[in-house]
Amino acid sequence: MAYLGTGRKHDLINLATELGLQVTEGLKVVELKQLITSAESYDEEFTKNLFKSIIDERMAVAAEKEAERLAVAAEKEAERQFELEKSRIEAGVSRNMTHANSSQEVTDQAKFDLSRILPKFNPKEDEIGLYLTMFERQLKFVNIPETNWIPYLIGSLPSEINQMIVKENE
Numbered sequence: 001m002a003y004l005g006t007g008r009k010h011d012l013i014n015l016a017t018e019l020g021l022q023v024t025e026g027l028k029v030v031e032l033k034q035l036i037t038s039a040e041s042y043d044e045e046f047t048k049n050l051f052k053s054i055i056d057e058r059m060a061v062a063a064e065k066e067a068e069r070l071a072v073a074a075e076k077e078a079e080r081q082f083e084l085e086k087s088r089i090e091a092g093v094s095r096n097m098t099h100a101n102s103s104q105e106v107t108d109q110a111k112f113d114l115s116r117i118l119p120k121f122n123p124k125e126d127e128i129g130l131y132l133t134m135f136e137r138q139l140k141f142v143n144i145p146e147t148n149w150i151p152y153l154i155g156s157l158p159s160e161i162n163q164m165i166v167k168e169n170e
Helices: 009-018 028-036 045-099 103-109 127-140 145-155 159-169
Strands: none
Touching: 009 045, 028 103, 127 145, 145 159
């Protein structure tokens, strides 16, 4: 009977309900324990196992919710890190644009590392149309003239696709 003290009041209410007992709203823990143990169909071993399974189920649900909460928190943290890196890049690009004259601007753009804001294209997993749309938007965002896009595109694509582009241009 001491096993009934290991759970919470909600667990005792669930146990009483599972045993088919009438549970009223205002019952206290001691009254719930008395109600369960005084039932005609009370079997200590069965009740003990049922109570343990109710507690285990509650703990599993709580652990699942905690894991989900941690996953959401990790995702938010990754998103914050991405936004922070993006802001740093934006600040660096705008600083380069405001402090440089037009000839220095071209050399700064040539040094710009596109891989920081755009991952390399993987032909096995990525869709080329979506990748090219992202590529175009990112280059417009960092104010790189369209005349300079080809070297950046070639640098971000795998060598097989680069060879196809070079053959096409000839």
